[in-house]
Amino acid sequence: MARMDPVARRARILEAGRAVALRQGLAATTVRDIAAEMGSSPGLVHHYVDSMDGLLAEVFELVAREGLETTRAAVASSGSPCEALRAFFSTSLRPGHGTAFQLWLDAWAEAARRPELGATSRRLNIEWQSVLVGIIEDGVAAGEFRCAEPESAAWRLLSLLDGLVLQMVAHDISFSDDDVMTWVAGSAERELGLAPGALTHPDAVLRLAPDRSSTPSTSSTPATSHTRSPSEAAS
Amino acid sequence: MARMDPVARRARILEAGRAVALRQGLAATTVRDIAAEMGSSPGLVHHYVDSMDGLLAEVFELVAREGLETTRAAVASSGSPCEALRAFFSTSLRPGHGTAFQLWLDAWAEAARRPELGATSRRLNIEWQSVLVGIIEDGVAAGEFRCAEPESAAWRLLSLLDGLVLQMVAHDISFSDDDVMTWVAGSAERELGLAPGALTHPDAVLRLAPDRSSTPSTSSTPATSHTRSPSEAAS
DNA sequence: TGCTTCGTTGAGCAAGTGTCCAACAAGCGG
């Protein structure tokens, strides 16, 4: 292979690792696979990387951070806390997330056996939760959400989301991305004192509603419903 | 090693596999480890087992079914749907569940690469959800729960539980078994139209409350609360 | 042109993996 600038070569290795990991899973990624992916030799990979554990941790971080930044960007460009919440959930469920989610499954399982991967997984997981905490706190400050404990509420919503996606990816359970979106949004409405449908109502366009910030919806008087409305999603 | 009856030997192999898998995880379990665990040779294992995939699937089923039957028994001996729900959640969170939960993590991750293990994981997962569906339907029939879609409600509750336990086991996140119990019970109350505290109120002893069936609590008029009460759990 | 630097090679090592199988021996009917 052609001689390369060290930093470019290192990036190339991670990129190749990304491709291999997305194709066959993090736990089944080998040094030789990565070398073959970029048409090079195993020795070269180890010239830039100390251990397989560290390499897998870096590859995982590359993929996971990509998703995290996508979500962060969508959240940041949202006009309201409700819109930010929707953006958080919908970017977490975008098509193609399934193959990336396999990396999370591998990271969770391997965390007990690969220290660096475990530490990276833990760190990114907390970053992800922090984004959600930020949205909730913004919403509470704006008077749109009611939540006594944003930290634990974020863990509950994130865990529900992870658990549902897990069912779709690991087993191929009979519900869809849309179902998951509806259910998580519904849980968020109850968790944050929103009116049912505030996050799922069809009149709110999923992503872009530039004139929405001027009409802070109905959040001021959420004292209407008591039990969960069955919602209109057919499972 | 001493000669053994084939069915006893087979059981012994699975028992040894169980011990190894609980110690070092399903994905790190090898034929030689299992043979060494029972003081025997690798060849013997393969004399009773077709492939490693099948062996891991059987070991996983052994452990998972053990937990499932514990939960089933606790649910069956409950006097009311509410008590059954509490039993379902508390048996899913009993001490030592953490090491068994690692097997679930491994099964979910390996499901994509080991067909038999994947099929077993899927099957047991659905059995677990069925138990929950049964509880909900019983509660609805008894007029204690209100739930339009028991199937999807069970998936939501189970996913929340899995997601939260996952955070505790894979990462060592800062909430406890008690927090998870409180949160999942609270979610179940909202999901099933119960009054806040119906599942977590301290006057209900966690497991055994034999005189509770005569007083069907307050579930007949659940039209009181609208937003989530902050609950008393300090995260 | 020669020399140094350094990214790159790929064979090779030691330690694994699942799997197979010829040999062994314990129990048992004769």
Added chain:
DNA sequence: CCGCTTGTTGGACACTTGCTCAACGAAGCA
């Protein structure tokens, strides 16, 4: 006592893994 069935052995095979390292050769400079 023998011979047969059959559970058991453990070495061996083919393969994969992470990792090393002496050798190579392209680029840059004098």
